[in-house]
Amino acid sequence: MRLMCLVLIFLGGCETVKPWERGTLARPEMQLDSDPLETKLREQVYQSKEAASGGNGAAGAGCGCN
Amino acid sequence: MKHKSTTVAALTGAAMSLPAFSGTQPAESTLSVSFSQYREADIPKDEVVAGSHERYDIEVGKFRLVTPLGADWSLAVDATRETMSGASPWGTLYGATGEPNLIMSGATISDSRTEVALSSTRYTDNASYTLGVARSEEDDYKATSYRIAGEWDRDNKLSTIALGFSYSSDELSPTEAVLFGRVPEASRRSRSISGSWTQVLGKNAVLQSGISLTKKDGYLDDPYKLRDVRPDERTQWAVSLRYRRFYDNRNAALHLDYRYYDDDWGIDSHTIDLSWHQNLGIGFQLVPRVRIYSQAEASFFEAADDYTLPKNQPQSSDFRLSGYGALSVGLKAIYRIPAWTVSLSVDQYRSDERFGHNKSRYEHPALLDFTLTNLGLEYRF
Numbered sequence: 001m002r003l004m005c006l007v008l009i010f011l012g013g014c015e016t017v018k019p020w021e022r023g024t025l026a027r028p029e030m031q032l033d034s035d036p037l038e039t040k041l042r043e044q045v046y047q048s049k050e051a052a053s054g055g056n057g058a059a060g061a062g063c064g065c066n
Numbered sequence: 067m068k069h070k071s072t073t074v075a076a077l078t079g080a081a082m083s084l085p086a087f088s089g090t091q092p093a094e095s096t097l098s099v100s101f102s103q104y105r106e107a108d109i110p111k112d113e114v115v116a117g118s119h120e121r122y123d124i125e126v127g128k129f130r131l132v133t134p135l136g137a138d139w140s141l142a143v144d145a146t147r148e149t150m151s152g153a154s155p156w157g158t159l160y161g162a163t164g165e166p167n168l169i170m171s172g173a174t175i176s177d178s179r180t181e182v183a184l185s186s187t188r189y190t191d192n193a194s195y196t197l198g199v200a201r202s203e204e205d206d207y208k209a210t211s212y213r214i215a216g217e218w219d220r221d222n223k224l225s226t227i228a229l230g231f232s233y234s235s236d237e238l239s240p241t242e243a244v245l246f247g248r249v250p251e252a253s254r255r256s257r258s259i260s261g262s263w264t265q266v267l268g269k270n271a272v273l274q275s276g277i278s279l280t281k282k283d284g285y286l287d288d289p290y291k292l293r294d295v296r297p298d299e300r301t302q303w304a305v306s307l308r309y310r311r312f313y314d315n316r317n318a319a320l321h322l323d324y325r326y327y328d329d330d331w332g333i334d335s336h337t338i339d340l341s342w343h344q345n346l347g348i349g350f351q352l353v354p355r356v357r358i359y360s361q362a363e364a365s366f367f368e369a370a371d372d373y374t375l376p377k378n379q380p381q382s383s384d385f386r387l388s389g390y391g392a393l394s395v396g397l398k399a400i401y402r403i404p405a406w407t408v409s410l411s412v413d414q415y416r417s418d419e420r421f422g423h424n425k426s427r428y429e430h431p432a433l434l435d436f437t438l439t440n441l442g443l444e445y446r447f
Contacts, residue, residue, distance in 0.1 A: 016224070024270050032272070035409065037128045041100065041102055041128065051361050052302075052304070053302065054327065056276055
């Protein structure tokens with residue numbers, strides 16, 4: 001954790017956040033993926049129309065999209 | 067009284083917050099559906115020497131149900147139905163001006179795809195474990211995939227480490243194979259491993275860093291191209307960062323994502339996703355967003371198909387393997403009331419070789435412009 005915080009120091013570093021201080025983090029707009037259906041749609045479009053893929057989780061079923 | 071209600075609000079906020087970034091059992095069921103339209107812009111007629119200049123239109127319907135099961139489990143069911151029609155590039159050749167022109171298919175291609183995915187997750191105090199299976203079927207393409215993943219919380223749920231593996235086995239059976247001399251049947255496999263580290267940086271910020279490695283082997287050519295020969299193996303790497311920050315004074319959240327991608331076909335790429343989630347009160351939210359993408363061309367990319375090369379020598383004129391960049395801008399409107407969320411979004415995507423960090427010698431005439439419209443509905447119960 002310390003190493004990661006050093007790397008991320010330009011982002012403000014890490015703080016100890018108590019459970020009762022996490023209300024903002026729980027907001028829908030603060031989720032890493034706030035709309036899974038739309039995210040899946042966009043990822044499929046980009047994967048089938050561009051060369052790059054991956055980076056966020058393991059791949060699902062393939063398709064013959066072209 | 068005021069102190070008591072503040073305490074209750076704080077505890078409620080804490081209870082809500084715990085599932086935010088860690089593998090915690092959902093407290094309620096969520097049913098989501100979406101309807102989408104994908105429209106590719108036509109190709110200029112003077113760049114097409116044969117076939118249709120009209121490209122793909124796709125209608126997509128999606129369904130997702132996530133529900134808790136007992137005290138320690140959840141189940142997720144996903145289904146997708148797509149119908150597509152239009153034309154796609156078959157190949158390229160040099161035109162009178164010395165620049166590549168397109169040979170397109172006729173505008174008669176139509177197909178549909180159905181995908182169903184099931185996954186189940188078991189939760190313990192500080193971890194969760196997921197098993198999933200998915201099946202996708204089209205007339206000419208069938209794929210079955212399996213997934214296993216785990217998440218482990220650390221530092222009182224301030225950090226989450228995730229690890230996942232997936233395997234996909236795909237079967238191709240191109241249409242009109244005899245008529246056009248296409249491979250009648252072929253197969254390919256894909257294996258992927260991914261990991262991520264999510265770190266709460268403070269009361270208003272969180273960062274996730276991720277990495278994935280994918281290995282593909284088998285028949286990786288595009289069977290519908292006139293001349294398309296690709297290596298029968300591909301190794302792909304990607305690293306990503308996803309940052310979320312809430313600004314109290316603006317009542318809005320910033321999403322900033324970056325991905326670097328590299329593979330052994332000679333392609334590297336950069337992707338930046340930026341969005342601003344502005345709360346407008348009484349449940350409304352507006353989300354303007356921009357996506358910037360750039361890729362280098364594959365080592366065996368050819369601007370025009372070269373029929374003098376041996377048939378086993380890799381070459382492809384697929385625009386998706388050329389060097390170019392793309393800019394996408396979009397706007398999403400969201401309305402949330404306690405049990406429901408409705409959203410509508412429109413994204414306009416434009417690709418151009420000048421946007422690329424390592425562009426190809428010629429701009430590919432098949433580079434895409436498209437519009438993606440999405441209507442989403444979510445119900446929690």
